[in-house]
Amino acid sequence: MARHPSRRQFMLALASGPVAGWSSFAQAQSVPSATPWSATEKAARGQTVYFNAWGGSARINDYLKWAATEAARLYGITVEHVKVTDTADVVKRVRTEKSAGKLQGGSVDMVWINGENFLAMKREGLLFGPFAESLPSYALVDTTGKPTTRIDFSEPVNGMEAPWGMAQLTFYADSSRLPKPPTSMAALLDYARANPGRISYPRPPDFIGTTFVKQAWLERIADKSALYKPFSADSFAQTTEGLWRFLDELHPHLWRQGKQFPTNAAAVRQMMNDGELHLGLTFNPNEAANEIAANRMSRNVRSYQFDTGTLGNTHFLAIPFNANAHAGAQVFINFLLSPAAQARKADIKVWGDPTVLALDKLPAAERATLTQSRQPGQVEVPRQTLPEPHGSWVDPLEKEWLRRYGR
Numbered sequence: 001m002a003r004h005p006s007r008r009q010f011m012l013a014l015a016s017g018p019v020a021g022w023s024s025f026a027q028a029q030s031v032p033s034a035t036p037w038s039a040t041e042k043a044a045r046g047q048t049v050y051f052n053a054w055g056g057s058a059r060i061n062d063y064l065k066w067a068a069t070e071a072a073r074l075y076g077i078t079v080e081h082v083k084v085t086d087t088a089d090v091v092k093r094v095r096t097e098k099s100a101g102k103l104q105g106g107s108v109d110m111v112w113i114n115g116e117n118f119l120a121m122k123r124e125g126l127l128f129g130p131f132a133e134s135l136p137s138y139a140l141v142d143t144t145g146k147p148t149t150r151i152d153f154s155e156p157v158n159g160m161e162a163p164w165g166m167a168q169l170t171f172y173a174d175s176s177r178l179p180k181p182p183t184s185m186a187a188l189l190d191y192a193r194a195n196p197g198r199i200s201y202p203r204p205p206d207f208i209g210t211t212f213v214k215q216a217w218l219e220r221i222a223d224k225s226a227l228y229k230p231f232s233a234d235s236f237a238q239t240t241e242g243l244w245r246f247l248d249e250l251h252p253h254l255w256r257q258g259k260q261f262p263t264n265a266a267a268v269r270q271m272m273n274d275g276e277l278h279l280g281l282t283f284n285p286n287e288a289a290n291e292i293a294a295n296r297m298s299r300n301v302r303s304y305q306f307d308t309g310t311l312g313n314t315h316f317l318a319i320p321f322n323a324n325a326h327a328g329a330q331v332f333i334n335f336l337l338s339p340a341a342q343a344r345k346a347d348i349k350v351w352g353d354p355t356v357l358a359l360d361k362l363p364a365a366e367r368a369t370l371t372q373s374r375q376p377g378q379v380e381v382p383r384q385t386l387p388e389p390h391g392s393w394v395d396p397l398e399k400e401w402l403r404r405y406g407r
Contacts, residue, residue: 037136040327045076047328052090053112055083063351071335077328087117094126094320106322110329113161114315115153119391122160128319128326130159135330137337142358148314149356153391154228161316162333166354168312168385169211172280172288172303181279183307185219192253198278200254202268203261205398208283213401215311217243218386227389231396244404273297286352289377293349299376309384314356343369
């Protein structure tokens with residue numbers, strides 16, 4: 001663990017600016033010798049980093065523009081945000097390059113990733129590393145209180161990707177329409193029966209839709225141990241029997257009788273705002289608060305998680321094995337893990353993505369930037385985070401859902 005700085009050390013570190021000052025100080029505190037990291041920073045200068053990341057959110061895109069500007073100012077790196085709609089397409093591109101013998105100078109330098117996509121890249125040797133735990137900023141990551149920073153969908157990370165932000169399935173509702181929202185899948189079924197057409201979820205393989213299905217799955221199975229091991233065809237039918245029975249009961253009471261589903265969580269959010277649906281869902285506990293702060297959602301909206309907990313995970317940053325800018329990618333990732341970048345990302349008015357850092361490892365001034373007062377729309381009582389099943393279950397689960405309900 002890095003030593004905490006004295007107030008004098010901290011103020012001196014800030015003298016050249018809050019971001020640059022912390023970067024230099026964290027580097028000196030976190031690595032035995034500054035020489036190797038200094039060499040990485042030197043090699044990174046002048047490089048262009050092609051960062052493949054989901055481009056479907058204006059606020060996330062704006063945050064990445066800010067981060068790219070800071071990377072250019074501080075480290076002489078050019079960051080190009082390559083907007084993608086499905087990370088699986090990025091995995092396919094890197095896989096194709098490897099098959100074609102393109103072992104250097106690849107088209108992807110960084111990728112925002114987790115789950116089955118990470119599992120595929122790890123197993124197929126498509127990742128650079130291990131690198132994550134050698135980054136100076138990694139010393140500030142909360143690997144104890146947030147164990148998913150080292151476990152991605154029940155798969156050990158082994159330093160092949162760096163944790164970037166935390167996520168947990170969260171529901172939200174307008175309290176003027178739904179003062180006592182359902183706090184379990186069983187209660188949600190009861191509500192849907194009593195209020196036909198007012199509940200829905202995104203169509204898998206949309207990530208939030210698949211997460212909703214997995215949440216129902218976990219609540220319908222007593223022995224969950226098989227789910228945290230690699231996929232087993234022999235146990236698939238047995239472990240999912242209760243899930244399909246539940247969905248068969250639920251779907252006739254959903255929006256459009258479960259014959260159609262919204263395309264994504266943003267569509268559900270808009271339908272909830274319009275009063276067409278009574279319940280929204282997201283994987284960012286601060287999303288409703290962010291929407292309220294931007295005056296896009298009623299201040300009556302309340303966010304919550306199920307009483308017995310909801311699925312949660314960490315999202316990560318990885319570097320493909322054949323990246324053209326290994327050094328630039330590492331320096332940019334190290335910056336994105338810095339307290340300054342994490343605090344801006346966690347700001348409700350910017351993105352509202354929960355930090356991966358351990359607050360007790362930060363000096364008071366930095367800790368204060370990550371400890372904001374609760375804003376309207378934030379989860380009032382956080383519930384237990386349920387670990388994700390192993391990533392190898394996702395593809396067969398989605399395929400079976402589509403076979404049964406995809407039409």
